[in-house]
């Protein structure tokens with residue numbers, strides 16, 4: 001089993017509150033990413049689950065049992081850090097066996113088999129006798145992972161384990177961690193500040209901004225249905241339109257969209273459309289006309305800034321034949337426009 005429940009956690013360092021009213025459930029066998037910018041409080045949450053810091057308020061339960069007051073070794077949750085913390089004087093096999101030794105397990109045939117199996121799973125077979133300084137960065141992180149997995153914890157906590165690796169290795173390690181998680185079914189809370197990594201690796205993603213969990217859901221939901229403009233911005237949203245709700249429609253000078261949101265008539269609301277959803281054309285049949293201010297070629301797409309009435313729209317298109325100064329037409333497909341609840345609804 002492995003069910004993690006974080007209820008109303010508040011965590012302070014000295015007088016500063018860095019995590020507020022944090023609630024999250026990670027189900028048995030689930031991989032959840034905790035995503036957020038630097039300083040958001042991700043490591044702090046993970047450390048509180050591992051038992052390395054104590055929350056000021058709230059409760060942490062694993063498999064239904066409160067663990068908030070238990071020491072780390074009694075929690076059945078193991079954390080892997082961003083920088084591998086391996087023992088330099090031990091070889092790979094000894095490092096992996098360390099946790100089992102701490103539990104008082106003898107190095108018998110059964111333990112040796114466990115270590116062999118875990119080394120195979122983490123693609124380390126053959127490196128048993130290597131010293132830590134003789135390993136690459138990726139291999140060191142795999143040893144850290146193996147050392148945690150061999151303990152068969154209920155909860156695996158991964159704190160940006162890939163952020164020190166180069167892009168290619170990082171991609172390979174993402175796939176390996178995903179495969180291991182699927183194969184072992186271990187409940188995993190994975191911390192990253194990389195949105196693509198969170199979206200591709202996890203069953204669900206929780207976005208932490210400034211110590212508050214802003215939205216939790218399946219990757220597609222956070223990406224396409226952000227709860228508020230800040231969440232949208234974190235996922236690369238950059239086009240925001242001000243408007244009002246009138247008779248079941250969002251109305252602005254740029255678009256009118258039917259909405260079933262109960263926002264109430266006349267309330268000011270904000271809507272957004274992703275840059276890849278805006279349609280740009282050099283012919284001027286579209287209702288919105290604008291002038292290109294800047295065009296950046298990014299390889300598979302070109303990013304174009306278009307000044308259109310009082311708004312500047314950012315467009316991502318695969319068509320690279322646009323240049324600054326050009327007059328263009330824009331179309332905002334209504335079905336791609338997301339309307340946020342008006343602020344009055346929150347009060």
Ligand SMILES: Nc1ncnc2c1ncn2[C@@H]1O[C@H](COP(=O)(O)OP(=O)(O)OP(=O)(O)O)[C@@H](O)[C@H]1O
Nearest residue numbers: 013014018036037038039040041042043044045193
């Ligand atoms: N031991 C500490 N004492 C005081 N403040 C701390 C301590 N550790 C972290 N903080 C502060 O708490 C906040 C959250 O830190 P945390 O390390 O959890 O962020 P993070 O989301 O993991 O960031 P990063 O992506 O950079 O690792 C930051 O403002 C940080 O400066």
Ligand SMILES: [Mg+2]
Nearest residue numbers: 042043044159
């Ligand atoms: Mg951190």
